[in-house]
Amino acid sequence: MTGPAEAPPSRRQQDVQRSNDALLAAAAEVFATDGVDAPVRRIIAAAGVGAGTFYRHFPQRSDLVTAVFRHEVDACAETAAALAAEHEPVEALTRWLQQVGRFVADKYGLKPAMHSGEPTYRSLPAYFLERFTPALAQLLEAAAAAGEVRTDISPDDLLRAVSGIAAPEDPAYTTRMVALxxxxxxxL
Amino acid sequence: MTGPAEAPPSRRQQDVQRSNDALLAAAAEVFATDGVDAPVRRIIAAAGVGAGTFYRHFPQRSDLVTAVFRHEVDACAETAAALAAEHEPVEALTRWLQQVGRFVADKYGLKPAMHSGEPTYRSLPAYFLERFTPALAQLLEAAAAAGEVRTDISPDDLLRAVSGIAAPEDPAYTTRMVALxxxxxxxL
Amino acid sequence: MTGPAEAPPSRRQQDVQRSNDALLAAAAEVFATDGVDAPVRRIIAAAGVGAGTFYRHFPQRSDLVTAVFRHEVDACAETAAALAAEHEPVEALTRWLQQVGRFVADKYGLKPAMHSGEPTYRSLPAYFLERFTPALAQLLEAAAAAGEVRTDISPDDLLRAVSGIAAPEDPAYTTRMVALxxxxxxxL
Amino acid sequence: MTGPAEAPPSRRQQDVQRSNDALLAAAAEVFATDGVDAPVRRIIAAAGVGAGTFYRHFPQRSDLVTAVFRHEVDACAETAAALAAEHEPVEALTRWLQQVGRFVADKYGLKPAMHSGEPTYRSLPAYFLERFTPALAQLLEAAAAAGEVRTDISPDDLLRAVSGIAAPEDPAYTTRMVALxxxxxxxL
DNA sequence: TATGAATGAGAATTCATTCAT
DNA sequence: AATGAATGAATTCTCATTCAT
Incomplete structure (x- = not known):
């Protein structure tokens, strides 16, 4: 998109980036601990920035939630992608869904937001599916081609179910139910 | 059942009951619409009582949530119980779980509280299981006795999974995943 | 005032008296523990009567405070009166003031009301003085007649000072300062 | 005193100071009029700041009471200190105690808090004594050295007694009793 | 006359957001 | 662009008092 002449980021731009990263990291931490409804104050305190900086970066509170969510989803999608190549179709499928389950459980504070149904957070499940569906579709097709799984279940349904089941306080339960x-x- | 010792409720007691019912009904409505964190104001406005009455009946906010939840769970448990006798084991099991799924989806605002993990709402999933587990255990045993289902999945796991999957905005999805x-x- | 034909109190009158006594006793207890600003609810709970009964007996909250206060003051005045005859003038005077000091300290919850200066409680110090001044005046006069104390300090001043000094949490201090x-x- | 390391307060710091001062002054006024239990609303209205500002400066209500109290005590201690040098021992002692008496009487709303015995206000009498005891001890020692007063009365006892006696509505009485x-x- | 449920005004406190510096 | 003090609306909860029974 931008040519090779792309200038190195200025000092100012670096500062902005630093603030943004700090807020994202702090919010991820706070959300995981206290849920998405945690007071903004706690996040800015954890990030070590001023309130003004927060609102400059994320004018709407939900902007922050969305950004954190995408950040987390991206990280998970990247690690999940690798699994596909290493295992037999059903094994790969199972491991992949288990990993998604663990991911959702880990990012616990975000789960309620994702499933809240509030219009504000409408984009969360959409992004979740956008990132995970293609990979899962491939895994399902491979397993279906091998005659190992049925074909009447959509990747989206599966992903929603897994994310609904995921329970942070009981990983073993999560594992059992994803297996089920x-x-x-x-x-078939 | 009603011996001579059971006096008819006095007018006073009826009034108290009416207030309690009004609050319960209003809260169920408001919770379903706005979630369990809805302002008390809205509930008392909907119930047509004063703030003091609210706090007389439910000294802690969570007392109301608990009461509404139990009320709903009781209602569902009652209707679910009837199913067992009318159908073949697996059919009864399926219908029963589907009904539980619909129930959780319907009582939408309560679901986040149930799954919030907050100590305040610790008793919600416990009560949910307390009421539903016995019935489901019977259904599972009947189906297992007929050799139709496996025996290594506990009723509690199943109930948690169904309640996690249930999605109010998409009943068809809920149905599909419960079926899965x-x-x-x-x-086997 | 009423002649010897005075009828025995009716059952109804007895009930009223009982309620009144219960409220007075409960209030004395609660005031001593929680101060005069204690919620009415606590008093009626301790008295075992309904809120309506309370307001029938004491239409204004301050009516109760006044009634309790008078009740206590009366009790103290009665016991204090006896001292005068048994001791030398200065000894009697000292003992009497020490007793008043202990009394005020004991009825601690009422002290703030007495010294609050609020118009509502204007009558409290007045009654206090009304009951104690005559006795103290006599003691002072006797001691002055014996040339033991000076004559330029009024009984009222002394009583106010003693009641101001009285400290419930430190009886020894109270004793020392009254002696001073x-x-x-x-x-002289 | 003011070395080069002491930067002048920034405009921002000045504003903060102004808010703090305004709250302190307003609270002193309101407490004197309505007592320490006056609604926060009245204080913030008088100070012309928002509720949030109030709670930023004084997270606990008692923090404000404490701050006002210390402010007042400091002011009195400063003016009292000067007296010692100007008069004969007993005269200085008398004037000093009279001044303390006037001070307590003036800060009327604070007196109940100081004598309330509530754990919240535990630090009030402690600070009062902390500031006044040393000065009074010196005055007492000087007078005792001159053989004018006895030595078996502690400064703390005296200060408590004076503060207990002080009556805002009757300065003459206060003066008479301190003199007594x-x-x-x-x-001796 | 006693009861106690209901009322509702009022108080404390929190927290998202703004804005002068 | 960052800061963080100030704002003030919104919320929860308490408690004196009323009034139908």
Whole structure:
């Protein structure tokens, strides 16, 4: 998009980036601990910036939630992508869904926002699916091509179900129930 | 059941009951619309009572949430119980779980509280399981006795999964995923 | 005032008296513990009567405070009166003031009201003085007649000072300072 | 005193100081009029600041009371200190105690808090004594060295007694009774 | 006359957001 | 662009008092 002449970021731009990163990191931490409804004050305190800086970067509170969410989803999508190549279709599918389950459980503070249904957070599940659906579709197709799973379940349905089941306080339960979903898939 | 010792409720007691019912009904409505964090003001306005009455009946805010939740769970448990007798084991099991899914989806505002993990609402999932587990255990046993489902999945796990999956805005999805769980159960 | 034909109190009158006594006793207890600003609810709970009964007996909140105060003052005045006859003038005077000091300290919850200066409680110090001044005046006169104390300090001043000094949490201090006042009196 | 390291306060710091001063002054006024239990609303209205500012400066209500109290005590302690040098021992002692008496009487609303015994205000009498005891101790020692007063009365006892006696509505009475205490002191 | 449920005004406090510096 | 003090609306909760029974 931009040519090779792209100038190095100025000092000012670096500062801006630093603030942004600090806010994102602080918010991820605070959201995980206290949920998305945590007071802004706590986030800016954790980030070590002023309130004004916060609102400059994220004019709407939901902008921050969205940004954190995307950041997390991106990170998960990247690590999940690698799994596909290393295992048998069903094994890869299972491991991948388990990983998604763990991810949602880990980012616990964001789960309520994702499932809240509030118009403000409408874009959260959309982005979640946007990032994960393609990969899962591939895994499902591969397994279906091998005759191992049925074809009447959409990747989106599966992803929603996994994210709904994921429970941070009980990883073993999460694992068991994701496995049960996969078993359901294998019942042709 | 009603012996001579059971006096009819006095007018006074009826009034108290009316206030309580009004608050419960109003809260159920408001919670479903605006979530459990809806301002008390809205609930008392909807119930047509004063703030003092509210706090007399439910000294802690969470007392109201708990009461509404129990009320709803009781109602669902009652209707669910009837299903068991009318259908074949797996059919009864499926219908029952579907109904639980619809129930959780309907009582939308309560779901986040149930899954919030906050100590205040610790008793919600406990009560949910307390009421539903016995019935589901019977259904599972009947189906297992008929050799139709496996025996390594606990009723509690299933109930948690169904309540996690339930999505108010998409009943069809809820139905599909509950069905997928049952399919998983049938994979012996 | 009423002749010997005075009828025995009716059942109704007895009930009224009982409620009144219960409220007075409960209020004395609660005031001593929580101060005169204690919620009415606590008093009626302690008295075991309804709110309506309370307001029937004491239409103004301050009516109760006044009634309790008078009740206490009366009790103290009665016991104090006896001292005068048994001791030498200065000894009687000292003992009497010490007793008043202990009384005020004991009825601690009422002290702030007495010294609050609020118009509502204007009558409290007045009644206090009304009941105690005559006795103290006599003691002072007797001691003055014996040439033991000076004559330029009024009983009212002394009573106010003693009641101001009285400290419930430190009886020894109260005793010391009342003694110091008496020493002042003896400096002719 | 003011070395080069002491930067002049920034405009921002000045504003903060102004808010603080305004709150302190307003509270002193309101407390004197309506007592320490006066609604916060009245104080912030008088100070011309927002509620948030109030709670920023004094997170706990008692923080404000404490701050006002210390402010007043400091002011009195400063003016009282000067007296010692100008008069004969007993005269200085008398004038000083009279001044303390006037001070307590003037800061009327604070007196109940100081004598309330509530744990919240535990620090009030402590600070009062902390500031006044040393000065009074010196005055007492000087007078005792001159053989004018006795030595068995502690400065703390005296200060408590004076503050208990002080009556805002009757300065003459306060003066008379403080004088009586001093007379007691002189009775060797 | 006693009861106690209901009322609702009022108080404390929090917190998102603005804006002068 | 960053800061953080100030704002003030919004919310929860308390409690004196009323009034139908």
């Amino acid at each position: 979903l996969v078993d359901g898939l294998r019942r | 769980l049952v399919d998983g159960l049938r994979r | 006042l008496v020493d002042g009196l003896r400096r | 205490l001093v007379d007691g002191l002189r009775r």
